[in-house]
Amino acid sequence: MPKQVLEQLETPALILDEARMDRNIERMRSHLRRLGVSFRPHVKTNKCIDVARRLLETPQDPITVSTLLEAEYFAAHGVKDILYAVCIAPNKLDHVMALQDKGVRLSLLLDSMETTRLLAERARATRRHFDVLIEIDSDGHRSGVTPDASELVEIGLFLESAGIPVKGVLTHAGSSYDCASIEAIRAMAEQERAAVVLAAQRLRAAGIACPVVSMGSTPTALFAEHLEGVTEVRAGVFVFFDLVMAGLSVCRLDDIAVSVLATVIGHQHEKGWTVLDAGWMAMSRDRGTAKQPVDQGYGLVCDLDGRPLDDFILVGANQEHGIMAHRHGKADRALHLPVGTQVRILPNHACSTAAQYGNYKVLGPGREITATWQRFSGW
Structure with a gap:
């Protein structure tokens, strides 16, 4: 079977960085x-x-x-x-x-x-x-x-x-x-x-x-x-860490091992919004960083290599739509990411975000997906 890379995944998808874990x-x-x-x-x-x-x-x-x-x-x-x-x-x-x-x-x-x-x-x-x-x-x-x-x-x-x-x-x-x-x-x-x-x-x-x-x-x-x-x-x-742990200085952002892969599906240019196909069903409703010194909204947006995009977060989330924007609402600072561009979003709470998915796409060296690991939810 040909090897799969991040860019080939249908989104949203739950990504697990094996080396970080x-x-x-x-x-x-x-x-x-x-x-x-x-x-x-x-x-x-x-x-x-x-x-x-x-x-x-x-x-x-x-x-x-x-x-x-x-x-x-x-x-x-x-x-x-x-x-x-x-x-x-x-x-x-x-x-x-x-x-x-x-x-x-x-x-x-x-x-x-x-x-x-x-x-x-x-x-x-x-x-x-x-x-x-x-x-x-x-x-x-x-x-x-x-x-x-x-x-x-x-x-x-x-x-x-x-x-x-x-x-x-x-x-x-x-x-x-x-x-x-x-x-x-x-x-x-x-x-x-x-x-x-x-x-x-x-x-x-x-x-x-x-x-x-x-x-x-x-x-x-x-x-x-x-x-x-x-x-x-x-x-x-x-095992995974998350933005709440990073906000406590318990870990660094580059220790966070889980992220949600999402795709740009549209824009609201006058508002400085980039619309993603990952809303609260993909990220969860958890706003655990809201009371911390740095509020990360519904998640911190990163490039495909897991590097945070400067001050861009999910400022809003509908069921299937995530609203990416500058954390301070600066429309003139908006990034223009073409439709089809993929990003990775670090979650506030790893437990609640992972609970939205049936499997992990395991990320190996580079952007290679090395395995799919099944997970479960419920009581």
Whole structure:
């Protein structure tokens, strides 16, 4: 089969720069190796076994998922040690047990006595064993029980009395995405570490073993200075990075491994607009950079070699139309790109942009497409 190059692809298409991805993975892996903790990568961003194989050093390595469909998919490809890092809903327990029957060691998450009681009732009724971690709120960002709350020990003791050993504690410092500097990210990493370690210490003081102490977000994982008391780290978006991460100075623009290939389909010259065939269905509605110092609109426009076009972004997006213009609205600065010209657009949020596509077009040396890797979406 003849080799394909970028210019031959029908657009919009999701492009994955293989060299950038491999470099990003090695950066995270070598950093965590220096810190002396194990790695349980999150696969919710990539949803692709070909990418996951780059993350895992052996097929026995553990992963983190955000949906049971992810657990199903990766288990079918031989990955059996899986953490489902969303608090369990009772209506998912049949699916959990089906995965257990396939040999999956699936760890569950909870953060309340209400869920604890429901899980214990189901375990008793079905005579099943469940591996459980308690989610810790380390930053007030989302869910979890605070590390100093009395409910933490109550949950742990109730689980143990019901014959469900507490496998560990887990936290995610989502507030790291709001940090204004690398120094603030380092401080958040220490806050995250201290909170989850305190939770583990309180459980152990109550006679609960709590062997796993799990933390992770891409910013805090990459900038933690030490992880004393932590046994494993989870992170996912670092594989691809995105404009939000670049806006936090967690990565450079030329570390971003995913982009959307788009084609010029028209112009509105008096407005300084170039119309592309990639709207919000291609980029997603995510405006994660809107609150950052540099608002990248719906994405940063680059040439075919991935070099940003000076101050040109997607300033607007309809379902299938993307509006490319100068970020400051300067019509006299508009580029005239002829109809048919292709560009690459860096996304605000790699997870949500990738979710719009069924595959990655893998970019090798030059502009050569070396492979098509399938991905999936849904629950």
